[in-house]
Amino acid sequence: MGNPLHSITALFASPDALVHAVQETVKAGYTRYDVHSPYPIHGIGHSMRLRTSPLGYFALAFGLLGAFGSVGLMTWITLVDYPLVIGGKPFWSWPAFVPVAFELTVLSASVLTVVTLIVFYLKFPNNSHPLHDTPYMKRVSSDGFGISIQSDDPAFDEASVRAHFARVAGTDIAAVYYDPEMIDHGQKLFDPRFIGLLIGVALVVSGGTYIALNKVAFMEPFNWMMEQGKLKAQAPSTFFADGSGMRTPVPGTVARGFLPYAFAGKPAEAENNLANPLAPTAEVLARGRTQYLTFCSPCHGNFGRGDSRLRGQFPNPPTLLSDKVQNWPDGSIYHVITNGQNIMPSYSGQIGRDDRWAIVHYVRALERAQSAKESDLK
């Protein structure tokens, strides 16, 4: 074997034997050695006279980062970015922050500490070590407790190390050789090839994610109901052949709660069969007045005199105060509003049934006001 020697390893029967052997190894003056066991042994660091690991300070810093970061973020959101009253509580309600701050403290302290450990202590992504893939490592990662004393120790001498291990009851004493070309102790985090790999992985993952989410399995993002799967009034639609989104009802459609007007084009029957269902109360008259002024007054004039406001753009209708209209029964006036007459169209589409009867009452009131009798003044 032309490869250089890395270390001499030995196994020990129990954690207690390991601790004893470590203490003896320290006493013997070795400094470049390492201890391996399948599980943490409390107090082994003390026996090895290791300095207290600074990793705890990293954990503290990351924990504080998580705590202050999350509280800061929630403070900014609730006070600056999007103040929202929730349950009548103050904007800055600290009890609600506690669970989030706790979780993020624990999360960032644990995850970032492990990342620190891997990057700075295990020299990630350097994954080669002479002890890997040796019978020694197979034992100490399952049921063995071992020490390896490295050849770069100032006090290293193969024969004396073997003698030392034998003296402290070590078994399976073995030498570990390594191939220098396979081993690189340097930090490879900033190796261009590693950075290139990271960028490549980032591109592939983000590209794949983009294609998967936008092309393969696209799901519409939530747009706050700005767009809804419905047609608005007057909007066009490609669904129907005529391109119109609005449809006319099927012929013969009847609105709920209403019967079609039975006397369309039959003024005589309307005159004989219709009676005003409303009593001429103040409310009905007020309603009739509003409706009259809205729909009737443009042509018939505010007082029914036939004095149109339309300035000759449309023929003036006859007065509503004539003897003919005054002698009409209510049903005839209702019929004219509903059915239309001469060039007056039907108003049944604009004015509701009860409103038409209210207008009839108001027209009666206008007639009486314009030709008041002596007895009305009393």
Next chain:
Amino acid sequence: MTPVTPGIPTKGTPFTPSSDRLGVALLAVGVLLVVLAFRVEPMRASFGSIILYLTMVSIAAGSLFLIALEYIAGAVWSVPMRRANEFLAGLSPFLILLVVPLFLHIHDLFHWSHPEAMASDELLKGKAPYLNIPFFVLRTVVILGIWALFAALFVRNSTAQDISRDPALTRKNVYLAAAFLPVFAITITLTAFDWGMSLEAHWYSTIYGVYFFAGTVLTALAAGTLVVLNLQKSGSIPALRPDHYYSLGALMFSFVNFWAYIAFSQFLLIWYANIPEETYWFMARWRNGWQYVSVLLILVHFLVPYFALLSQEAKMNPARLRFMAIWLLAAHVLDLYWLVMPTYAPGITLGWVEVGFPLVGVGMTFLLLSWKTKRYNAVPIGDPKLQRGLDFRL
């Protein structure tokens, strides 16, 4: 009878040189003060008596829980220290003495015990099948009987093993533990509901039982740690490793956190829901000076013990553990004071009336320990796991 391991002393060593006289003196002064308090201010003394009763329940029932936990989990490390818990569980049969004066003053304590108050209250009418005097007394007596029974059985098997060295007795106690743990969950919850929560009969919190359980286990751990440290000092139990102290400290530390977690959970839900019939309970503890007690409770029961027990060195330091054990016992009393006393009066009530109760508690515990240490070995010398427990390593 020879010790299994050289250096393990057998019975006969007193708890502390003067624990007999100290216990009698404290108990005498305490009982005198308590009797006087009941004569002068019976209602106020009744409320103080509840705090004493619940503290002693925490020590006795919590110790039973720790014994059962050791058996059910097959724990090895705690075997050399188990007698401390067994001695403290010996308080169980004496709890009835503390509860009798409370039964006599039941109308001073519980709003629901007045039929005329129940008659005009729809909410209390709904709770009447549970909250009535006969059922209440029956529950308490049965629960105390169950605890006394299990304490007697656990300790009988354990002490019989000192002589017979029979591993089957350990097996028996494992079965007992399996039977006891669900019973413990129910009994400790009912005790918390009956003697703590029902003081405010309108108010309810489903986590209240867990809250009391957290304080109970912490108190039992603190009391057990204190007894272990004293037994060690008097030479009744052999030297323990730092690993044992670390485990005791770590358990106390974890239950300090568990208590804070449960206490905050109870507060957070009530604060969030903001329903008047729930929030008034916290409002009563945030007015008339109680807000200072509330803040003090967070400091005493959580922040100070948290930082005092945080580091590995602190958990392995017996002097620190002794101090924190006493501290946590006081913290639990403060916790119960905070739970119980706002019902007695809106303001803070503290004076000579309250002094007698801790004296009675400490006095009866000292007397009991002094009697138990004379009668029994301070180490379960017949336990098959003892040697492994003494060699315990983390």
